[in-house]
Amino acid sequence: MEREPTLRLRVFDLNCWAIRYLSKRRQERVRLIGDTLRRDSFDLVLLQEVWSEQDYSDLMVKLASCYPFSHYFRSGVIGSGLCVFSRFPILDTLLYQYSLNGYPYMLQHGDWFCGKSVGLGSGSRARVGVGVPAPLLSLPLQLHAEYCREKDAYLPHRLVQAWELAQFIRHTSKAADVVLLGGDLNMHPEDVGIRLLRGWTGLRDAFAEAKHFEGCKNGCTLVPDNCFTEKSELLPFPLGIRIDYILYKAISSFTVKCEELKTTTGPAPGVDIPFSDHEAVMATLHIQRQPQAVGDTLGTAELVLADVVAEARTEVGVGLRAAQRQHYSSGRMAVLALLLLLLQAMAALGTLAGLGPDQPFPKLSFCLLAFLALGVLILSTGLHLFHTMEVKMLHGTEDQMWMALRVLQERP
Amino acid sequence: MEREPTLRLRVFDLNCWAIRYLSKRRQERVRLIGDTLRRDSFDLVLLQEVWSEQDYSDLMVKLASCYPFSHYFRSGVIGSGLCVFSRFPILDTLLYQYSLNGYPYMLQHGDWFCGKSVGLGSGSRARVGVGVPAPLLSLPLQLHAEYCREKDAYLPHRLVQAWELAQFIRHTSKAADVVLLGGDLNMHPEDVGIRLLRGWTGLRDAFAEAKHFEGCKNGCTLVPDNCFTEKSELLPFPLGIRIDYILYKAISSFTVKCEELKTTTGPAPGVDIPFSDHEAVMATLHIQRQPQAVGDTLGTAELVLADVVAEARTEVGVGLRAAQRQHYSSGRMAVLALLLLLLQAMAALGTLAGLGPDQPFPKLSFCLLAFLALGVLILSTGLHLFHTMEVKMLHGTEDQMWMALRVLQERP
Numbered sequence: 001m002e003r004e005p006t007l008r009l010r011v012f013d014l015n016c017w018a019i020r021y022l023s024k025r026r027q028e029r030v031r032l033i034g035d036t037l038r039r040d041s042f043d044l045v046l047l048q049e050v051w052s053e054q055d056y057s058d059l060m061v062k063l064a065s066c067y068p069f070s071h072y073f074r075s076g077v078i079g080s081g082l083c084v085f086s087r088f089p090i091l092d093t094l095l096y097q098y099s100l101n102g103y104p105y106m107l108q109h110g111d112w113f114c115g116k117s118v119g120l121g122s123g124s125r126a127r128v129g130v131g132v133p134a135p136l137l138s139l140p141l142q143l144h145a146e147y148c149r150e151k152d153a154y155l156p157h158r159l160v161q162a163w164e165l166a167q168f169i170r171h172t173s174k175a176a177d178v179v180l181l182g183g184d185l186n187m188h189p190e191d192v193g194i195r196l197l198r199g200w201t202g203l204r205d206a207f208a209e210a211k212h213f214e215g216c217k218n219g220c221t222l223v224p225d226n227c228f229t230e231k232s233e234l235l236p237f238p239l240g241i242r243i244d245y246i247l248y249k250a251i252s253s254f255t256v257k258c259e260e261l262k263t264t265t266g267p268a269p270g271v272d273i274p275f276s277d278h279e280a281v282m283a284t285l286h287i288q289r290q291p292q293a294v295g296d297t298l299g300t301a302e303l304v305l306a307d308v309v310a311e312a313r314t315e316v317g318v319g320l321r322a323a324q325r326q327h328y329s330s331g332r333m334a335v336l337a338l339l340l341l342l343l344q345a346m347a348a349l350g351t352l353a354g355l356g357p358d359q360p361f362p363k364l365s366f367c368l369l370a371f372l373a374l375g376v377l378i379l380s381t382g383l384h385l386f387h388t389m390e391v392k393m394l395h396g397t398e399d400q401m402w403m404a405l406r407v408l409q410e411r412p
Numbered sequence: 413m414e415r416e417p418t419l420r421l422r423v424f425d426l427n428c429w430a431i432r433y434l435s436k437r438r439q440e441r442v443r444l445i446g447d448t449l450r451r452d453s454f455d456l457v458l459l460q461e462v463w464s465e466q467d468y469s470d471l472m473v474k475l476a477s478c479y480p481f482s483h484y485f486r487s488g489v490i491g492s493g494l495c496v497f498s499r500f501p502i503l504d505t506l507l508y509q510y511s512l513n514g515y516p517y518m519l520q521h522g523d524w525f526c527g528k529s530v531g532l533g534s535g536s537r538a539r540v541g542v543g544v545p546a547p548l549l550s551l552p553l554q555l556h557a558e559y560c561r562e563k564d565a566y567l568p569h570r571l572v573q574a575w576e577l578a579q580f581i582r583h584t585s586k587a588a589d590v591v592l593l594g595g596d597l598n599m600h601p602e603d604v605g606i607r608l609l610r611g612w613t614g615l616r617d618a619f620a621e622a623k624h625f626e627g628c629k630n631g632c633t634l635v636p637d638n639c640f641t642e643k644s645e646l647l648p649f650p651l652g653i654r655i656d657y658i659l660y661k662a663i664s665s666f667t668v669k670c671e672e673l674k675t676t677t678g679p680a681p682g683v684d685i686p687f688s689d690h691e692a693v694m695a696t697l698h699i700q701r702q703p704q705a706v707g708d709t710l711g712t713a714e715l716v717l718a719d720v721v722a723e724a725r726t727e728v729g730v731g732l733r734a735a736q737r738q739h740y741s742s743g744r745m746a747v748l749a750l751l752l753l754l755l756q757a758m759a760a761l762g763t764l765a766g767l768g769p770d771q772p773f774p775k776l777s778f779c780l781l782a783f784l785a786l787g788v789l790i791l792s793t794g795l796h797l798f799h800t801m802e803v804k805m806l807h808g809t810e811d812q813m814w815m816a817l818r819v820l821q822e823r824p
Binding site: 071073074075079090091092093094095096097099167168170171172174363364367368371389392393395396399400403404407 | 483485486487491502503504505506507508509511579580582583584586775776779780783801804805807808811812815816819
């Protein structure tokens with residue numbers, strides 16, 4: 001039997017940490033990333049945290065000759081920070097914004113303002129000689145950051161995101177031949193969110209599957225050796241943590257194998273700084289047509305999958321109850337502020353009508369108190385609306401997971 | 413050649429106008445809708461504007477025997493108002509919330525708070541004898557309302573929604589055999605948004621395709637004869653308008669034909685009120701397996717499609733420029749308020765340090781002015797952030813449309 005031709009696909013993934021005014025030596029690093037990408041010719045580059053459109057434009061101009069196709073995904077107040085550069089045409093794009101993404105009042109964490117999303121770029125392999133057109137879905141993405149592992153208040157939000165991401169991939173990938181996902185998932189390899197994502201979509205982890213690996217120990221991408229990382233956050237993990245992934249999956253009559261996986265290890269060659277506070281992940285994939293189509297690999301471990309979905313559903317339930325408590329207390333606060341305002345209005349009217357004692361309070365404090373009550377009313381109403389949405393989305397995800405569990409359990 | 417068996421699918425679609433405390437005779441109407449649905453056995457029921465979860469629960473209990481499967485889509489502050497009842501199992505659901513949906517400060521229009529979305533329910537036809545499993549995607553949905561046709565400020569938002577909806581359908585429907593979409597699109601049949609949606613997805617309009625039609629003239633679903641409609645809004649349209657649709661499409665080796673389309677005409681039989689301020693749309697579809705698979709019907713009229721996309725892109729561009737102006741003016745307002753606050757702070761500090769004249773203003777007015785400036789600062793910053801998002805999403809949609817135009821024009 002004649003062997004089918006193989007396509008060798010080199011993928012580059014990096015969380016660039018390019019926040020204007022905040023990230024250290026940003027412009028220098030973006031220039032360095034551009035130079036490296038131009039020199040080492042990858043086929044597909046998935047970048048995250050390119051928050052400034054100017055940085056994207058600069059990269060686009062610099063990389064136009066080797067990566068003629070690119071796309072920047074716009075969303076949220078600041079943007080999604082996601083972009084793709086490709087040697088092959090990008091035929092279509094779609095952006096899915098997660099329904100939950102942290103709290104607007106946690107200004108120091110800022111996730112809410114980013115409009116974290118998954119971008120979908122759909123390209124065609126028709127021109128690169130795999131034999132037939134093999135649409136490729138590539139998804140750069142970033143999930144909600146983890147700020148404190150011991151008391152991770154954002155776990156339910158991250159699980160909702162992981163679930164929505166998995167559902168998005170399941171529903172959009174049906175006509176693709178190969179799905180490629182690269183990004184900063186902000187989850188350790190054994191976390192429930194990663195297990196959920198991999199189990200529910202059938203995606204494979206390039207690090208676990210790679211024939212050859214070269215780079216930081218255990219494939220870590222946030223390492224204490226990197227001069228930009230917060231050393232204190234990594235104290236419990238002396239080797240670092242692995243939170244950036246390249247995941248892939250062949251859908252129809254194709255097979256994908258990870259030939260090689262590399263991570264950068266600190267400073268780029270010839271300079272004193274690394275690309276970012278994260279290490280880059282680079283994978284070489286071999287895509288080959290199979291003589292016979294094989295079914296979806298999902299279904300081999302459905303019992304394990306049901307356990308993972310149940311575990312995730314429990315965590316989402318914990319988040320739901322916390323959200324319901326906050327929903328209730330912000331509502332109560334709004335009602336109290338409203339009552340105070342009404343009381344003041346009545347007292348003022350009473351004084352005006354000459355019914356009560358003259359000027360029970362000094363005018364200034366009375367006025368200040370009214371403004372304070374008004375401020376509390378506005379803020380707590382806003383919070384109440386926000387938590388209403390949060391409760392709805394967590395509840396909706398719990399429902400969807402329940403439906404998934406039922407389908408998993410009913411299968412013969 | 414033996415004829416393949418035909419599946420007869422009866423679909424019911426209605427905008428229920430069931431807003432708690434606001435909609436007239438809501439509970440009576442919801443009860444009426446439930447009774448009718450129980451009596452006339454449809455296969456699939458797509459409802460919109462069921463804003464109260466209690467109404468959904470009541471319907472679910474009442475309809476459990478004839479529609480054992482149902483789903484309520486949760487989103488936004490108030491909810492999406494969307495739900496599905498089905499005779500056949502619902503295997504999976506996904507909710508896509510449009511990225512733009514009106515303005516939070518237009519309280520009287522309220523669209524922003526609804527989290528308008530398209531729900532996706534994916535079911536299996538395996539048990540109903542079409543021969544093979546034929547996944548069916550059914551999408552209940554609602555787009556942004558049109559409040560003034562002459563000066564329609566929401567047109568760009570509705571176009572972004574129509575585009576996102578079309579993209580969502582294109583990307584999720586690949587593995588389905590039949591796509592069914594029912595809902596209140598808030599667009600007249602000849603509007604650019606409808607042409608865009610139909611052209612870009614290949615969906616067919618059940619009203620235009622139906623062999624037999626029975627109901628309001630021209631298939632109108634918002635008619636002056638209905639006792640709940642605002643007569644003044646329909647003055648330019650003495651027959652009414654058609655804004656509720658059932659659209660469908662066969663994807664792979666199936667054909668769908670619309671055998672019959674009906675709309676309700678005013679009061680339900682035996683009572684004095686209609687179901688809602690909208691008329692219900694009921695379609696009978698015949699789904700049949702084709703001996704040979706046919707290609708996607710898209711591509712027959714690509715020149716026309718390119719014109720429609722270009723027209724929509726122009727309108728989105730108009731919206732983008734308006735959003736940029738609002739973005740700029742809210743930013744300027746915030747800066748002015750900040751300057752005023754700073755000036756006041758300097759004056760107060762100066763007085764305290766004994767540098768300036770004593771008490772240039774009475775304390776109370778000084779204090780009131782400061783609170784006013786603070787209020788303006790908070791509001792205009794909020795607006796500025798909102799318009800930043802709006803600009804990003806309009807810009808992103810313009811980009812996507814440009815990419816679509818390029819692909820359309822490059823095709824041989």
